[in-house]
Amino acid sequence: MKSFIKCLLRFEGKGTDLHEGILGTVSAYYGCVEAQGRGTLHCHMLIWLEGGLNPNEIKDRILQNEEQSFKECLLQYLEDTISTCIPELPEEDISIPNQTCHPCSTRGVNFQNTTEEDGLETMRKKDIHLLAKKCQTHRHLKTCWKYWRGPPEPKECQFDLDKKNIHLISLTDPITGEITLKCLDGLVNHFNASILEAMRCNMDIKFIGSGPAAKTILYYITDYITKSQLKTHVALAAMETAIHKLEIYDPNDDDCTLRAKKMLQKCAHSMISHQELLAQQVCSYLMDFEDHFTSHEYRGLYWTNFESFVEECNPSPECNQSSIIDDDTVPKISHSHSGDTEGALDEPNEEFEHRPVEGTLDDDGVYVEQLQNDEIRIGSDNFGNLVPKATQVMDYLHRDDKFSNICI
Known part of the structure; x- marks a missing residue:
């Protein structure tokens, strides 16, 4: 792959002189290595060309007579x-x-x-x-x-x-x-x-x-x-194995919480030990070969945080069909603001304040639901200096005007 990038794409590194390769002048690339079911290693790669237009710009120019x-x-x-x-x-x-x-x-x-x-x-x-x-x-x-x-x-x-x-x-x-x-x-x-x-x-x-x-x-x-690297059928098989091991009841372990923790621990260990690794993948890891090829450095984007925020602001009807129940026993929410929706949203509601939400971890391993929108946490940089930190969602929402063109 390195020879392909250097000789065919003719990309010699970020910040160096650009050269025209097989596809044109490459400005960036990102490739992931994957193994097929039969063990064949292959690479999926995105390549950006210098001067290339984005899909919307291409469409606009094509539609212009x-x-x-x-x-x-x-x-x-x-x-x-x-x-x-x-x-x-x-x-x-x-x-x-x-x-x-x-x-x-x-x-x-x-x-x-x-x-x-x-x-x-x-x-x-x-x-x-x-x-x-x-x-x-x-x-x-x-x-x-x-x-x-x-x-x-x-x-x-x-x-x-x-x-x-x-x-x-x-x-x-x-x-x-x-x-x-x-x-x-x-x-x-x-x-x-x-x-x-x-x-x-x-x-x-x-x-x-x-x-x-x-x-x-x-x-x-x-x-x-x-997509997840852990296949669904592998995870379910691992959980089944762990549950079978815990079926034998030990009278000394009468604590339900202790048994539940043991089950989760065994499930996690089973998932790790039952990972499907092909011979080509194992050899690649042992030889310290790359599993991805990039021209630039990237920061991790924790998408689940953003997804949870969007879902909270605008719940999806498809994902919340089970919660829509036509039952008189379910308490109805009424607003006394004469159609003032903004005022109704600003008013706190005890029923929703204590509603359990699916846990979402941020980049520091802290549950996003435990953080208030205006809460700032203290972290440290590479030199050990203390710096204020917020979640990626809050950083994005309150970004400076010069970053307004950056859209997730």
Whole structure:
């Protein structure tokens, strides 16, 4: 991955001179390493290009009639960068090292010992053809229909790869601004020919542009980076094991609180000991290989704190359906402010002041619910100096005007 970043992206570090790489001039990147169920290590990476526009700016310029040249240049760049079909096999019959074995098992064409007179360009085209055919062509397996509920629901591949996904030309939607790339083979994962030739492994590349497709990609990325490393079935199996161990009643342990604490402790230990780690992951940790690659330093954002604050200010109907009960026994809340909603909200209510709230820890391990909005805590910096600290939510809400453009 370091070679990929240095040689192909040509990013040599923050603060250094920028160089144009395979995709353009890279200004930032963020990549996470993950292991598949079969143990294959792979990396999900976001790449920002120097001068790149955000999805809203791209949409605005695409929808402007006078920006026709911008649309043409953007589509031309995407077609040059992203391949959506298997390149044709050269007509000239020429031999290359990997034509008798899997193309990923060799280093491909030897650039140093091959010249144009020897047919270097033809050999490279044949090499890329074999690589794309072996690595990028999708074959439907049981995993593709994982979320299919059966008839009458249409049977669609969860990876959105189908023979019918054909687009003869690249175009933009005049209403949503969505970009649709030319695609001559609906069963091919999109790839960059230069990256495929150099890395010699399967890949997928997408452009985060505008419209519903961009929103789908952003949702997938957000869902991916926030998902729990502990799978649900592993956690439930660990808890079941811990509960079975505590089923044998010990008369000496008559304290219910003590037994409850022991159960929680055993559950936690079981979850840790029952983690699924593949051999490739273990080797990667033992060899001290990176599990992520970043161009910048980032501070942790404790999203649950913000989520709890938003939920408190504007409760979600979907998440609180169970609390909506049409029962005369439930006390009704009435306001005597003649429609003055703000006054009603400002007035304290004993019923809600002592309402138990789901505990949310902040970055210092303190429950957010225990802190008042105006409470300041004392912490220490890297040099041991005492500094005032507040929760990230309060820091964000009361940020200075110069940070008003920063939006969570």
